[in-house]
Amino acid sequence: MQIILLMAVTLMTASLAQANWTQDKFEIGAWRAPMPEYSTSDAVYAQMAKAGITLLTGTGSREGEDAETNLKVLDLCRRHGIRLLLRDKRMHLDPQTEDDKRALDAMIADYGRHPALYGYFLMDEPNPDAYRRLTQLHAYLIEKDRAHLPYINLFPNYGGPTQLQFPDYDGYVQGFVESVHPLMISFDHYPFLTTTERDNLFANLEVTRRDSLKAGIPLWVIIQALQDATRYRPPTLDQMYWQVNCALVYGAKSIWYYPYWSSGDPAKPEEWHYLGVILPDGKPGPQYAAACEINPKLKRLGPLLMKLTSVSVGHLGDVPSRAKGFEPDDLMARASGDQIIIGRFADKAGKPVLMLVNRDWDKPGKVSITLSKGTGVSEVGRLGPGDPLGAVEWDAASKTVSVTLAPGEGRLIRIRI
Numbered sequence: 001m002q003i004i005l006l007m008a009v010t011l012m013t014a015s016l017a018q019a020n021w022t023q024d025k026f027e028i029g030a031w032r033a034p035m036p037e038y039s040t041s042d043a044v045y046a047q048m049a050k051a052g053i054t055l056l057t058g059t060g061s062r063e064g065e066d067a068e069t070n071l072k073v074l075d076l077c078r079r080h081g082i083r084l085l086l087r088d089k090r091m092h093l094d095p096q097t098e099d100d101k102r103a104l105d106a107m108i109a110d111y112g113r114h115p116a117l118y119g120y121f122l123m124d125e126p127n128p129d130a131y132r133r134l135t136q137l138h139a140y141l142i143e144k145d146r147a148h149l150p151y152i153n154l155f156p157n158y159g160g161p162t163q164l165q166f167p168d169y170d171g172y173v174q175g176f177v178e179s180v181h182p183l184m185i186s187f188d189h190y191p192f193l194t195t196t197e198r199d200n201l202f203a204n205l206e207v208t209r210r211d212s213l214k215a216g217i218p219l220w221v222i223i224q225a226l227q228d229a230t231r232y233r234p235p236t237l238d239q240m241y242w243q244v245n246c247a248l249v250y251g252a253k254s255i256w257y258y259p260y261w262s263s264g265d266p267a268k269p270e271e272w273h274y275l276g277v278i279l280p281d282g283k284p285g286p287q288y289a290a291a292c293e294i295n296p297k298l299k300r301l302g303p304l305l306m307k308l309t310s311v312s313v314g315h316l317g318d319v320p321s322r323a324k325g326f327e328p329d330d331l332m333a334r335a336s337g338d339q340i341i342i343g344r345f346a347d348k349a350g351k352p353v354l355m356l357v358n359r360d361w362d363k364p365g366k367v368s369i370t371l372s373k374g375t376g377v378s379e380v381g382r383l384g385p386g387d388p389l390g391a392v393e394w395d396a397a398s399k400t401v402s403v404t405l406a407p408g409e410g411r412l413i414r415i416r417i
Contacts, residue, residue, distance in 0.1 A: 020142060021119065021149045021183055023218050023253060026302030027055040028295050030260030030277065031188075031222055033084075035059055036069045038266055039282050042076065048260070049080040051277065051288060052295025055254070057151075058087025058121055059261070065089035067110045074116045083118035085151045086111055091122070100133075101140055108145045119149030125188075126152060128165045128172065131179040138180050149183060152176075153222070156189040157204040169204070173211050185212045188222035188258055191243075192235050202315075203322035205250040209310060212251070220254035221247035225276045225287040226262075234275075240290040241384055242361040242408030244298065248383070249343035249357045249410065251310030255298065257291060294383070301381045304412065308345035308353055315359070316340040316367065330372055331415065333399075337367030340405070352415040353380065358405035364389055368402040376416040377401045384409025 030053040034044045048056070056077060058065060065087050077084050088111075090103035104120070111117050120141060126134060134152060141150040154176060157169040164172040176182065185208050191198040205221075212219040223243040227234035235243065244255050259276035266281040279285045314326035317339035326335045326342055331352050335342060343355040352374075358365040379392045389404040392413060403411055 020146050023184065023306070025054075026298070026306050027220075027254040028052055028298055029055040029057070029220070029222070029254055029256035031057050031256050031258040032261045032276075033057060033059045033073060034261045034278070034282070035280070036073065038280070039261075040069070040072055040076065042079065044282060045076040045080040045082065047278070047282075047284075049082060051291040052299060053082060053257075053260070053291075054299075055083050055085065055118055055256075056260070057085045070111065071114070074111065074114045078114070078116040083116050085119050085121045085149070086117060087121040091120070100137055104137065104141060104144065112145050112148065117148055119151050120145075122150050122152050124153045125155045125159070125163070126176075127155075127163050128175055128179075131176060135180045138182065142183075151184075151186070152180065152182060154185065154187040154208075156187055157200055157207065158189075158198060170207055173207050177211050177215050182215075182217065184218045184220055184253075185215075186220040186222065186254075186256075188256075190224035190226065190232060190258070192224055192233050192239060194231060194233050200321060201246060202320040205246065206313075206322045206324075209250045209313070213310060218253035219251055220256065221250075221252045222256035222258045223247065225257040225291070226259055227275050227286055228273050230273075234286045235290075236361070237290050237293070238361045238385055238407040240287065240294060240408075241410075242358075244294060245355075245357045245383055245408060245410035246341070246359075248305065249341050249355045250313055251308075251343075251345075253306060257287065293385075297383050301383060301412070304353075304381060307348050311344040311346055311352075313344075314342050316342065317359070328372070331374070332369050333372040334370040335367065338365035340365050340367040342367070342369065347414075351417060354401075354413045354415065355410055356403060356405060356413065357410040358384075358408055361408040364404055364406055366402070366404045368400055371399040371401070371415065374399060374415045374417055378414050378416065379411060380414045381412035382409070384411075 033056050088107050138150045166172040189201050189204050191201050208219055226232055257277050261278050262275045262280050264272035264280035275285050277285050277287045277291055315323050316326050316337050319325045339359040341357040341359055345353045356367055377394050384406045389406050393402040
């Protein structure tokens with residue numbers, strides 16, 4: 001019996017050693033780390049942890065992508081409960097030579113055993129010309145270091161045909177998934193322009209949700225936390241909640257803020273641009289308070305969100321481009337209301353959970369859903385500004401659940417079957 005048990009343990013250990021990276025918890029990400037030439041200190045990383053950040057990308061600054069600085073950043077992350085998607089200047093895709101693989105070997109040797117390492121940042125917004133090389137490097141990293149994520153972030157659907165090099169966004173994302181075989185899908189989308197809004201966020205979510213479910217991999221969404229005098233206006237708190245909840249109702253398993261650390265020299269505020277969560281001088285920026293309010297709630301919901309698989313997403317009211325209107329199914333017979341998104345999920349046991357999101361960020365919205373089956377409901381999560389406008393109401397006689405949602409609010413409701 002002892003020999004059999006030892007053999008079982010040995011086989012199990014070998015099996016675990018060969019397992020690919022899988023997402024172990026809901027992540028709240030900060031895109032662009034503090035610039036190391038200005039701010040590599042415990043105080044700066046404590047400020048990040050206070051905002052609820054759990055995952056961080058490298059700076060993108062060549063000055064901060066050497067091994068010495070990266071190891072210092074990894075140590076800071078470890079002390080403050082944050083993990084790092086590491087950028088290293090030895091890693092590049094041009095020229096495409098064997099030097100890339102030697103660089104990856106060196107990076108794994110330098111960082112692979114550090115407890116704060118989450119993965120390796122391979123590329124941001126590749127066009128399809130890079131897919132072949134990314135396929136090789138992605139596979140090489142998985143072969144050499146299965147515990148850590150090879151990270152690639154895609155263009156949004158307003159990237160344009162020159163960047164996407166496909167006639168439509170569907171082909172761009174599908175081509176990436178079929179070529180590279182990524183372990184997750186990530187994209188960024190910034191809707192709030194200076195005087196108007198982009199109207200294609202839901203088209204972006206429809207495509208990435210579809211392909212992430214088809215591939216059985218998680219979806220990550222990078223939201224707009226930035227303002228810039230010439231292009232982007234700062235989102236309001238309600239609009240920040242709206243961005244988060246729109247991503248979650250489409251099944252996102254990670255929310256990222258872009259940017260976390262703003263661009264610019266701390267000594268030259270007149271040149272600052274692309275301002276985000278933290279200003280170049282380290283002081284809280286326009287979205288730090290929003291992050292501190294939203295992220296603790298998001299952390300509490302994280303364990304539940306990780307157990308849910310998206311089944312369907314339907315819209316009431318005006319249906320955005322490429323999105324789907326609500327359709328009755330075996331759970332929901334009818335639905336009525338304002339500009340509401342109804343997301344249906346299944347938990348690990350196959351039990352239904354609904355997520356209801358107010359698609360208006362400037363006024364409350366009401367929704368009523370009559371169930372085809374079910375004996376009751378219970379609210380299991382809320383993500384929205386201020387106090388709830390009202391409890392979830394259940395009419396047992398008509399099997400109808402009703403709720404009023406604050407601007408941009410999302411509610412999670414479990415259906416008792």
